[in-house]
Amino acid sequence: xxxxxxxxxxxxxxxxxxxxxxxxxxxxxxxxxxxxxxxxxxxxxxxxxxxxxxxxxxxxxxxxxxxxxxxxxxxxxxxxxxxxxxxxxxxxxxxxxxxxxxxxxxxxxxxxxxxxxxxxxxxxxxxxxxxxxxxxxxxxxxxxxxxxxxxxxxxxxxxxxxxxxxxxxxxxxxxxxxxxxxxxxxxxxxxxxxxxxxxxxxxxxxxxxxxxxxxxxxxxxxxxxxxxxxxxxxxxxxxxxxxxxxxxxxxxxxxxxxxxxxxxxxxxxxxxxxxxxxxxxxxxxxxxxxxxxxxxxxxxxxxxxxxxxxxxxxxxxxxxxxxxxxxxxxxxxxxxxxxxxxxxxxxxxxxxxxxxxxxxxxxxxxxxxxxxxxxxxxxxxxxxxxxxxxxxxxxxxxxxxxxxxxxxxxxxxxxxxxxxxxxxxxxxxxxxxxxxxxxxxxxxxxxxxxxxxxxxxxxxxxxxxxxxxxxxxxxxxxxxxxxxxxxxxxxxxxxxxxxxxxxxxxxxxxxxxxxxxxxxxxxxxxxxxxxxxxxxxxxxxxxxxxxxxxxxxxxxxxxxxxxxxxxxxxxxxxxxxxxxxxxxxxxxxxxxxxxxxxxxxxxxxxx
Ligand code: M6R
Numbered sequence: 001x002x003x004x005x006x007x008x009x010x011x012x013x014x015x016x017x018x019x020x021x022x023x024x025x026x027x028x029x030x031x032x033x034x035x036x037x038x039x040x041x042x043x044x045x046x047x048x049x050x051x052x053x054x055x056x057x058x059x060x061x062x063x064x065x066x067x068x069x070x071x072x073x074x075x076x077x078x079x080x081x082x083x084x085x086x087x088x089x090x091x092x093x094x095x096x097x098x099x100x101x102x103x104x105x106x107x108x109x110x111x112x113x114x115x116x117x118x119x120x121x122x123x124x125x126x127x128x129x130x131x132x133x134x135x136x137x138x139x140x141x142x143x144x145x146x147x148x149x150x151x152x153x154x155x156x157x158x159x160x161x162x163x164x165x166x167x168x169x170x171x172x173x174x175x176x177x178x179x180x181x182x183x184x185x186x187x188x189x190x191x192x193x194x195x196x197x198x199x200x201x202x203x204x205x206x207x208x209x210x211x212x213x214x215x216x217x218x219x220x221x222x223x224x225x226x227x228x229x230x231x232x233x234x235x236x237x238x239x240x241x242x243x244x245x246x247x248x249x250x251x252x253x254x255x256x257x258x259x260x261x262x263x264x265x266x267x268x269x270x271x272x273x274x275x276x277x278x279x280x281x282x283x284x285x286x287x288x289x290x291x292x293x294x295x296x297x298x299x300x301x302x303x304x305x306x307x308x309x310x311x312x313x314x315x316x317x318x319x320x321x322x323x324x325x326x327x328x329x330x331x332x333x334x335x336x337x338x339x340x341x342x343x344x345x346x347x348x349x350x351x352x353x354x355x356x357x358x359x360x361x362x363x364x365x366x367x368x369x370x371x372x373x374x375x376x377x378x379x380x381x382x383x384x385x386x387x388x389x390x391x392x393x394x395x396x397x398x399x400x401x402x403x404x405x406x407x408x409x410x411x412x413x414x415x416x417x418x419x420x421x422x423x424x425x426x427x428x429x430x431x432x433x434x435x436x437x438x439x440x441x442x443x444x445x446x447x448x449x450x451x452x453x454x455x456x457x458x459x460x461x462x463x464x465x466x467x468x469x470x471x472x473x474x475x476x477x478x479x480x481x482x483x484x485x486x487x488x489x490x491x492x493x494x495x496x497x498x499x500x501x502x503x504x505x506x507x508x509x510x511x512x513x514x515x516x517x518x519x520x521x522x523x524x525x526x527x528x529x530x531x532x533x534x535x536x537x538x539x540x541x542x543x544x545x546x547x548x549x550x551x552x553x554x555x556x557x558x559x560x561x562x563x564x565x566x567x568x569x570x571x572x573x574x575x576x577x578x579x580x581x582x583x584x585x586x587x588x589x590x591x592x593x594x595x596x597x598x599x600x601x602x603x604x605x606x607x
Pocket of ligand 1: 300301302303304346347348349350351352355398399400401483487602603604
């Protein structure tokens with residue numbers, strides 16, 4: 001799970017590659033490297049982040065008009081220089097950067113070693129340049145295709161040949177590769193963010209395809225050497241949106257972008273008069289929607305949590321039974337897919353390997369599959385062919401914030417639409433539609449509470465264990481709040497259904513274990529107040545999130561975070577924003593690396 005970028009053109013490549021890599025760091029950042037081609041390859045590698053690599057490249061004073069680069073999230077082999085990419089064959093003829101996992105690398109490596117190849121890294125990736133060199137006689141494209149045909153697993157690769165200056169070959173199977181088309185220069189990368197400052201014209205490679213790239217042209221072929229025609233796509237979003245815009249971290253920038261992001265998710269999709277919604281990307285008629293009698297939602301991490309909120313919405317608003325699946329389990333448990341089952345994968349990046357595998361299994365089993373994704377043109381979005389884009393703008397911080405709330409808003413829109421094709425009345429639909437339209441304003445009110453939330457986060461900054469409790473549609477928010485806190489601040493945090501405490505976890509409560517209670521006024525709130533009493537009786541300090549001026553909770557604690565009063569449908573969104581701010585302020589107080597937490601990566605493209 002890594003970021004790759006390659007360039008061939010008429011400008012010095014090092015700066016372009018380093019710039020591209022810094023935008024790909026969300027994919028991994030434990031080591032980095034680049035390889036530039038002049039008469040020979042010059043390779044520079046470092047442990048740590050791209051800024052370390054930039055310093056080393058400057059000190060080495062290397063450059064060239066062609067190059068490939070890589071930022072790594074270790075899967076095989078520790079984050080050491082010898083394991084950083086690019087990898088070369090032992091004759092130094094072929095250089096490769098790879099994102100993905102080669103599952104049969106041990107067998108390939110031992111076969112190559114028997115033929116005299118010498119390996120220096122512990123990675124799976126190093127077999128690729130060796131294999132290409134083995135097949136290379138005078139046709140580089142055939143050599144790459146032949147080598148790739150030997151691989152089992154996933155790859156996105158960029159390949160250079162020492163003796164063929166100007167030529168770069170990129171290919172993909174299971175890991176994204178996008179080709180960027182410039183003037184007198186072309187690039188390839190794992191994500192458009194690495195290309196956007198160079199060009200807005202891109203070509204998305206599909207699995208089993210390779211691109212033969214020179215400064216003047218790009219040709220696509222299958223691994224069987226059949227030429228392919230592909231339309232050029234135009235990136236329309238603004239590259240400025242991927243800078244920090246004056247904020248200290250991407251996470252807080254993205255938290256504060258939520259009113260605008262939600263407005264973009266909602267724009268043009270609420271039909272106030274009909275009390276319904278319009279989601280053209282779903283491409284389903286009201287009759288087809290009315291036929292759907294079960295919804296299965298696969299996802300991972302925060303996307304799994306938004307799916308759990310969606311489950312409440314679909315059942316409550318549309319009366320459709322819904323169930324959420326950890327995407328990694330989906331294909332292994334032989335899921336039951338009937339003709340009228342809608343599978344609704346959720347993935348911010350649209351590249352998560354487990355969710356993609358679930359999508360493929362669902363398609364294989366004949367389900368109607370529609371994706372909820374943020375990244376236009378991502379693999380999951382393209383393979384589903386229908387769905388709902390969030391339009392939340394690029395999310396760079398590893399911790400998902402705006403994508404999460406926009407996913408929940410998209411699920412609410414979908415529930416409204418499906419509800420109106422079934423049991424939901426126009427009047428109830430109009431009420432929900434009005435609440436959806438109000439989401440940006442409601443979230444702005446939570447952002448205005450930043451100073452209070454920051455004060456509470458600082459007060460608790462020395463604690464190392466937290467419980468988050470909620471009921472109903474706030475139970476998944478408790479899970480998400482705990483995930484946010486542990487992800488960015490490395491403290492132990494658990495999310496529980498409030499009723500579950502007494503079945504075991506309560507044994508851990510005490511004065512060093514604060515409980516964050518989601519006590520908004522939604523159905524079941526009275527029971528949650530009882531749960532707060534149970535925690536206080538075990539001496540746990542309580543921080544309560546409450547709706548509006550609700551005075552009920554003030555008698556239990558003075559650490560109160562107020563979110564605006566709303567329906568139960570908006571409450572998960574307002575509440576989670578408060579928890580995002582809490583996690584951010586807490587982590588900042590503890591001086592954690594907020595945007596790139598240790599051991600994590602933004603886009604998890606390995607199983
Ligand atoms: O891109 P995806 O939504 O498929 O990513 C799924 C998870 O990896 C992701 O939500 C992860 O849990 C986030 N880091 C949480 O903040």
